[in-house]
Amino acid sequence: MPSPFILDRSSVTQVMAWVLAALLPGIATYVWLFGPGILITLSLATVTALAAEAAMLKARGYPVRPFLTDLSAIVTAWLLALSLPSLAPWWLIVTGTLFAIVVAKHLYGGLGQNIFNPAMVGYAVLIVSFPVQMTQWAGPHELTAAPLTLAQSAAVIFGGDVPRATLDAVTMATPLDALRTGLLQQLTIDEVMTHPIFGHYGGVGFEWLAGAFLLGGLLLWALRIIGWQVPLAFLAGIWLTAGFLNFFDAGRFGPPWFHLFAPSVMLGAFFIATDPVSGATTPRGKLVFGLGAGFLTMAIRTWGGFPDGVAFAILLMNLCVPLIDQYTQPRIYGGAGKEPRT
Amino acid sequence: MSRELHRFKGGVHPPEHKAESTSRPIHAAPLPKELVIPLRQHIGNPARPVVEIGARVLKGQMIAAADGYISAAVHASSSGTVTAIGLQPVPHISGLPDLCVTIETDGRDEWVVHAPLDYQAMEPSQLRMQLRDLGLAGLGGAVFPSAVKLDPGASRACPTLIINGGECEPWITCDDLLMRTHAGEILQGAAIMHHLLGSTTVLVGIEDNKPEAVAAMQAAAAGMDFAVEIVVVPARYPGGGAKQMIQVLTGQEVPSGKLPTDIGIQVFNVGTAYALARAVRHGEPLISRLVTVTGHVLRPQNFEVLIGTPMHTLITLAGERDGATGVLMGGPMMGVPVPDLTVPVVKATNCILVKSAALFPPLPKALPCIRCTRCADACPAELQPQELFRFARAGDFGRAQEYHLFDCIECGCCSYVCPSHIPLVDFYRYAKSEIWAREKDKRAADLARERHEFRQFRQEREKKEKAEKLAAKAQAARTHAALDQAQRAELAAAPAAEVTAVSDADAKKALIAAALARAQAKKPDAAPRNVDQLTPEQLRQIEEIETRRAKIRELVRKPLESEQKNP
Numbered sequence: 001m002p003s004p005f006i007l008d009r010s011s012v013t014q015v016m017a018w019v020l021a022a023l024l025p026g027i028a029t030y031v032w033l034f035g036p037g038i039l040i041t042l043s044l045a046t047v048t049a050l051a052a053e054a055a056m057l058k059a060r061g062y063p064v065r066p067f068l069t070d071l072s073a074i075v076t077a078w079l080l081a082l083s084l085p086s087l088a089p090w091w092l093i094v095t096g097t098l099f100a101i102v103v104a105k106h107l108y109g110g111l112g113q114n115i116f117n118p119a120m121v122g123y124a125v126l127i128v129s130f131p132v133q134m135t136q137w138a139g140p141h142e143l144t145a146a147p148l149t150l151a152q153s154a155a156v157i158f159g160g161d162v163p164r165a166t167l168d169a170v171t172m173a174t175p176l177d178a179l180r181t182g183l184l185q186q187l188t189i190d191e192v193m194t195h196p197i198f199g200h201y202g203g204v205g206f207e208w209l210a211g212a213f214l215l216g217g218l219l220l221w222a223l224r225i226i227g228w229q230v231p232l233a234f235l236a237g238i239w240l241t242a243g244f245l246n247f248f249d250a251g252r253f254g255p256p257w258f259h260l261f262a263p264s265v266m267l268g269a270f271f272i273a274t275d276p277v278s279g280a281t282t283p284r285g286k287l288v289f290g291l292g293a294g295f296l297t298m299a300i301r302t303w304g305g306f307p308d309g310v311a312f313a314i315l316l317m318n319l320c321v322p323l324i325d326q327y328t329q330p331r332i333y334g335g336a337g338k339e340p341r342t
Numbered sequence: 343m344s345r346e347l348h349r350f351k352g353g354v355h356p357p358e359h360k361a362e363s364t365s366r367p368i369h370a371a372p373l374p375k376e377l378v379i380p381l382r383q384h385i386g387n388p389a390r391p392v393v394e395i396g397a398r399v400l401k402g403q404m405i406a407a408a409d410g411y412i413s414a415a416v417h418a419s420s421s422g423t424v425t426a427i428g429l430q431p432v433p434h435i436s437g438l439p440d441l442c443v444t445i446e447t448d449g450r451d452e453w454v455v456h457a458p459l460d461y462q463a464m465e466p467s468q469l470r471m472q473l474r475d476l477g478l479a480g481l482g483g484a485v486f487p488s489a490v491k492l493d494p495g496a497s498r499a500c501p502t503l504i505i506n507g508g509e510c511e512p513w514i515t516c517d518d519l520l521m522r523t524h525a526g527e528i529l530q531g532a533a534i535m536h537h538l539l540g541s542t543t544v545l546v547g548i549e550d551n552k553p554e555a556v557a558a559m560q561a562a563a564a565g566m567d568f569a570v571e572i573v574v575v576p577a578r579y580p581g582g583g584a585k586q587m588i589q590v591l592t593g594q595e596v597p598s599g600k601l602p603t604d605i606g607i608q609v610f611n612v613g614t615a616y617a618l619a620r621a622v623r624h625g626e627p628l629i630s631r632l633v634t635v636t637g638h639v640l641r642p643q644n645f646e647v648l649i650g651t652p653m654h655t656l657i658t659l660a661g662e663r664d665g666a667t668g669v670l671m672g673g674p675m676m677g678v679p680v681p682d683l684t685v686p687v688v689k690a691t692n693c694i695l696v697k698s699a700a701l702f703p704p705l706p707k708a709l710p711c712i713r714c715t716r717c718a719d720a721c722p723a724e725l726q727p728q729e730l731f732r733f734a735r736a737g738d739f740g741r742a743q744e745y746h747l748f749d750c751i752e753c754g755c756c757s758y759v760c761p762s763h764i765p766l767v768d769f770y771r772y773a774k775s776e777i778w779a780r781e782k783d784k785r786a787a788d789l790a791r792e793r794h795e796f797r798q799f800r801q802e803r804e805k806k807e808k809a810e811k812l813a814a815k816a817q818a819a820r821t822h823a824a825l826d827q828a829q830r831a832e833l834a835a836a837p838a839a840e841v842t843a844v845s846d847a848d849a850k851k852a853l854i855a856a857a858l859a860r861a862q863a864k865k866p867d868a869a870p871r872n873v874d875q876l877t878p879e880q881l882r883q884i885e886e887i888e889t890r891r892a893k894i895r896e897l898v899r900k901p902l903e904s905e906q907k908n909p
Contacts, residue, residue, distance in 0.1 A: 003677055
């Protein structure tokens with residue numbers, strides 16, 4: 001066994017564990033604002049992901065333990081669960097998770113081989129196939145009746161007999177949905193913004209959730225689990241695009257802060273676009289990747305068919321990674337043909 | 343100091359483990375009964391033996407002479423009798439035995455006549471020849487012949503001389519102890535280098551984890567008659583690498599594929615400077631060095647060791663402990679495993695590191711690369727190790743070279759930080775050796791093609807020349823015939839001509855038959871071209887080599903252990 005003979009104490013498991021830990025502030029805020037239903041969604045996605053991961057490893061003839069304990073399947077499960085509507089039916093969660101793990105991860109070759117972020121593939125499949133069920137969002141407790149209890153949430157998720165009125169009392173359109181609907185009704189931004197869902201920066205409650213994801217993301221950055229390039233470029237991409245549009249026609253395009261303070265943006269910037277496997281690897285490439293994803297997110301929000309575009313933006317940028325990496329190779333020590341550093 | 347320091351990119355901070363071996367003073371290792379002295383202890387051509395079996399040699403006597411410009415002489419480390427000259431196990435990454443001179447020591451440790459060199463009065467080229475004959479080579483690990491590095495070349499001057507006291511590898515402390523105890527002599531060595539290279543700036547770079555060494559060197563520098571600056575640099579592996587030391591001290595980079603001299607800088611290890619001072623001021627060849635013996639031993643410490651001393655005697659001296667799991671020559675980041683402890687200490691041996699399961703836990707199984715680029719962040723050559731890994735593993739060596747594989751210094755930082763525990767450096771070594779092998783094959787093929795083409799050209803030419811000659815002859819004959827036709831007709835006798843014609847035809851028939859018979863006999867053992875001239879021994883060897891190569895290729899191309907399928 002040749003050198004080196006010592007290793008740093010890092011491991012894939014450790015990296016993934018920190019990512020999960022950094023999601024906890026977001027999850028806690030989620031529970032506080034929208035009720036404990038998300039815990040059911042998370043658990044269901046986790047169980048499904050682990051079962052699918054184990055089955056796929058077995059089927060592909062890989063050792064199950066070292067790969068199951070790397071926690072990467074749980075990260076995928078949590079990211080997907082946090083992207084889904086909090087009161088989504090169980091089969092939606094299971095279908096999305098299965099697609100993420102079985103198709104997007106293992107059929108592409110398993111850990112480290114997937115071209116696309118598995119959680120975002122799962123999300124994209126669901127929003128294309130089941131657009132109606134993907135809108136069942138609970139509203140923030142400030143604006144709705146008392147949030148559903150754990151038992152009530154379970155009843156909704158597992159298809160129990162829940163009175164339509166109870167459900168209607170707690171669900172409402174997300175801020176991005178409200179914006180989209182309002183604009184489609186030919187309202188101006190100022191008119192749309194009178195809707196009670198809009199808060200200081202983003203939506204009422206939603207902005208807090210965004211802040212909690214931001215906090216977790218900063219933790220990952222402080223621990224050097226993620227670099228600064230992708231999140232900063234992603235946020236800059238959103239802010240610049242939104243700011244540009246807003247500057248030219250403030251009546252038709254939402255303010256940049258509103259676009260920035262969406263939970264999907266913070267989750268995307270710090271937890272999804274930073275996925276190393278499906279992202280760019282060079283320092284400049286990471287900037288291009290982040291900027292591109294931010295721009296595409298805004299483009300889809302503004303001109304696309306869906307209220308939010310983070311998932312599709314990241315998937316599209318995943319597609320460009322080999323190209324980005326190839327054309328952003330950094331200068332090496334000693335130049336190697338390039339001009340010497342001064 | 344006021345010098346502005348620069349930063350090299352990447353690097354890591356492994357646990358230093360230096361204190362273990364710095365608390366004890368340097369001990370001289372006792373004279374062993376037998377010294378095994380390899381003839382290839384430096385980069386370049388191995389030395390040529392100049393003694394015979396049975397000859398009595400004195401301490402410091404040359405036993406093998408430098409062979410060519412990039413080479414260095416080898417000397418007897420003590421007095422005694424040459425008992426063998428042959429292949430012996432040596433500490434080398436290849437694990438192959440090498441040519442060594444074995445000396446049975448007589449215990450008298452009797453010196454050969456030697457005298458100081460008046461280096462200031464000597465012609466520089468002559469002094470360099472002397473240094474080559476005194477066996478000087480870089481003691482930092484690369485063992486490049488010092489005489490070559492002390493030649494400033496066409497530029498006639500090397501403005502910056504750097505004495506490297508970085509010693510960034512964990513566990514190793516021999517340079518630290520040498521600086522603490524022999525600071526003056528190190529700087530005397532630097533003065534000689536300074537003289538030979540015509541340097542204007544002399545810097546000594548020492549990592550900040552060696553305060554005693556810094557203090558000793560600063561004190562010694564104050565008493566020197568030339569300007570030398572002791573610079574404390576932040577401790578970060580591989581800060582003791584020549585390229586990194588240059589970058590930190592001067593802010594300059596050695597251009598890819600070039601040498602430090604190309605930018606007017608030369609770097610020597612402190613041990614080399616010390617050995618140079620001994621060589622010039624006392625006429626002593628390089629026959630001993632400081633060696634750190636540390637790790638899983640009772641008394642980790644540094645020894646002054648004669649070159650050729652078997653390694654196990656040093657481990658015994660430092661106090662062998664149960665539970666050792668292996669021995670390294672060098673540090674944990676770049677050292678090489680020593681499978682056989684009878685191998686001798688050589689000029690490159692800076693450390694003997696005894697491993698144990700507690701100090702060196704077995705490395706965990708590798709997982710697939712998750713492209714996290716921690717390796718890229720840690721790479722002091724600023725490469726993209728994750729891409730190099732991908733190309734090396736796929737056998738795409740062309741792409742690996744495009745991504746600057748050969749700028750990799752194999753420092754091990756990438757493997758050290760990899761959360762997937764992939765032995766990345768192994769893959770780079772494999773890719774490099776495959777590329778070298780292919781280049782060699784290609785050169786051989788090119789040579790064969792050139793030879794073939796020349797042969798064809800020659801045959802063409804000969805044919806043409808022959809045809810021209812024949813044409814000339816025929817022309818001459820025609821002219822001749824026209825002149826003496828009448829005469830020739832008269833002389834020709836008809837019956838005699840008939841007889842010759844018949845016998846000619848018979849002979850031709852017989853010849854054809856014989857040739858056919860020969861061809862028939864040959865047919866059964868017709869073999870492919872190129873191998874029909876080989877002996878069975880050679881054929882067997884070829885087959886062996888082919889299977890070995892296939893096996894190696896198989897081994898490296900095989901998926902990572904953890905990815906292997908279950909049976």
